[in-house]
Amino acid sequence: MPVEKPRSEYRQVVALLRAAIADGEFPPGALLPAEPVLAERFGVTRATVNRALAMLRTEGLVRPERGRGTTVNELPIIRRESAGRQAQGVREAEGSRGAFDAEIRGLGLVPEAVVSVAEVAAPAEVALLLGVEAGEPVLARVREMSADGVPVQLATSYLPLGIVGGTRIAEVDTGPGGTYSRLGELGYAPVEFTETVRVRTPAEDEVVALRMDEDQRVFAITRVAVAEGGRVVEVNRIVAPAHQWELVFS
Amino acid sequence: MPVEKPRSEYRQVVALLRAAIADGEFPPGALLPAEPVLAERFGVTRATVNRALAMLRTEGLVRPERGRGTTVNELPIIRRESAGRQAQGVREAEGSRGAFDAEIRGLGLVPEAVVSVAEVAAPAEVALLLGVEAGEPVLARVREMSADGVPVQLATSYLPLGIVGGTRIAEVDTGPGGTYSRLGELGYAPVEFTETVRVRTPAEDEVVALRMDEDQRVFAITRVAVAEGGRVVEVNRIVAPAHQWELVFS
DNA sequence: TCTTATTTGTTCGTATGTATT
């Protein structure tokens, strides 16, 4: 007979709760029983239940709130299609203001993006990629994106001031087609994109901006856009909760 | 003056330990002081230190072992280049037996792969992609890959028996260039690849095979290879510890 | 091989703090 791997109680509670949620006993949006109640149900201490719930919170499956209770998250997973994302047709699609808008609308949610533009000192890693001195001023376009009011993605795009300084790219509204269309008009149309994907814990500011927990995980995507001739014209750093996204590459 | 966000003690300990590791006080491979020692150093209970170390373990930064102590992980981050990964030149490079081998060797580590082949009932999701009935037998090529003896990736490749049954693809050694070269000779050379990336907790068997903890995270990559004419010729499911890999797409 | 000390894993009971209702 198969050997049963002995599992600690809190892991068993995790499995039981996960199963109960999957079975529909606690549907998305529902409030779970309070910790003392679950503790009695499973025959463990509240501390053990608390630990199990903390694990599920880290996975993004539930959201415990002090004084209120623990609710089951309704997480529509957002699919990010990387192929054709920068195609002009997609960028300029009617009603949509870019690939992100289209992705969120496709799920029946309301997208929103707050954009701010500033000149900042280039972070070391970005400077290296852009081919400028570390600390040298570059243009930073920061976008905070949300779906139905829930923040789901942060993106900071760094561009060399030598190319985009004084152009419409340095303004909040870059016009139809966005940054890439303007870059094309300046003779720096991106022809190649490289995206590097990592998973890590969020930084403190990301915890605040994305309203997530410190022990959850984020995708950290660095996209480098290269123009004809090999000149790097943009470095885009994207941060998004890992449990809410699915990345597709072709 | 700025408002200091009050942080729980265990999060402060996490930050302090992370800093100490980054500063080189505890270099890769080093044994950390025992939990009671750290508890005294930070002025907290062992339970708090234990919790902090559990977080660092989940991140893949340290590896606590009962009876032994807690060591700082030393396996470097492995970069997986997706572009050109299936190019014949890369696959057939001298000394390397594929993209994975080259990636691991590039880090100065010794790659190893254990391959097994079997006919299995197609999982529902795979069957849908391959265009066969769920449960219908398909060829499964399972590869367990490791670097310096540490398992770092599982890959299960599903192929339609109608195409590959009885060919060399159904054997453990597929010959120079591997599966894709053989598929080409059969008239089903893959011309398009789509990879879908998700992050999730590992399944029980993955925990065992990859020697990781239940509360760590894995990349779950599904690669679909399409031949000329739109026929799906392979579905490859790849699972790898998320903290050990960096994915690059072009 | 057996024993013992060390070290981490887990659970318990209790207490206190903080946010919400």
Added chain:
DNA sequence: GAATACATACGAACAAATAAG
């Protein structure tokens, strides 16, 4: 203000794995 509910911390105890003799 009071009740409810989750967050964190402490101290203690025992289990399990490892290492040393």
